[in-house]
Amino acid sequence: AQKITQTQPGMFVQEKEAVTLDCTYDTSDPSYGLFWYKQPSSGEMIFLIYQGSYDQQNATEGRYSLNFQKARKSANLVISASQLGDSAMYFCAMREGSSNSGGSNYKLTFGKGTLLTVNP
Amino acid sequence: EAGVTQSPTHLIKTRGQQATLRCSPISGHTSVYWYQQALGLGLQFLLWYDEGEERNRGNFPPRFSGRQFPNYSSELNVNALELEDSALYLCASSSRGLSNQPQHFGDGTRLSIL
Numbered sequence: 001a002q003k004i005t006q007t008q009p010g011m012f013v014q015e016k017e018a019v020t021l022d023c024t025y026d027t028s029d030p031s032y033g034l035f036w037y038k039q040p041s042s043g044e045m046i047f048l049i050y051q052g053s054y055d056q057q058n059a060t061e062g063r064y065s066l067n068f069q070k071a072r073k074s075a076n077l078v079i080s081a082s083q084l085g086d087s088a089m090y091f092c093a094m095r096e097g098s099s100n101s102g103g104s105n106y107k108l109t110f111g112k113g114t115l116l117t118v119n120p
Numbered sequence: 121e122a123g124v125t126q127s128p129t130h131l132i133k134t135r136g137q138q139a140t141l142r143c144s145p146i147s148g149h150t151s152v153y154w155y156q157q158a159l160g161l162g163l164q165f166l167l168w169y170d171e172g173e174e175r176n177r178g179n180f181p182p183r184f185s186g187r188q189f190p191n192y193s194s195e196l197n198v199n200a201l202e203l204e205d206s207a208l209y210l211c212a213s214s215s216r217g218l219s220n221q222p223q224h225f226g227d228g229t230r231l232s233i234l
Contacts, residue, residue, distance in 0.1 A: 042227070044227045045212070047223070106168055107168055107178070108165065110155075110162055
């Protein structure tokens, strides 16, 4: 089974509107972290936001917020007031385990991504 | 603060050759990760180095190898290149110790096998 599932291959949004990118995950580890990255067409991966499994509140970073529903194992990214520069590929990723567990799982497992296009 | 730097930007090789990709982490980061992003396959974890040691390895054949130097920079070596090795290779770095630390990525090396 896939550990990270992004069911939306492509999404379109009008400039200045909000958009939600879906991400569901699968893990039996009680300690994990969820990350969202943005990859423009130029190729670099840009870190956007992080949510830890024990965090009580949803993470927010500027126009980015994470709708974390632990029981449903979902971690959707919400981008408010979309801008043309938000057009890019967006990846959800998970890291299982913690530094206390020896750190052997510091690798990230990525979803297949969602291509977001912001229309003027 | 300088980000993660990778070289070369592009690399063109033929089947059977060997390729060496280089990565310099963000200053203060001791962990370096390598990922392969091939068309249609998404990002796949290759290798993780920390403090000069290989800590974890993805599901790749032994012809993918690497090392980490005392200054924490890293090399990825790919021997006996095959056509399916054509991909964007991304290097990332992080500080070890706290699991909430994000990995910061370089711009990648695009490897093309002819």
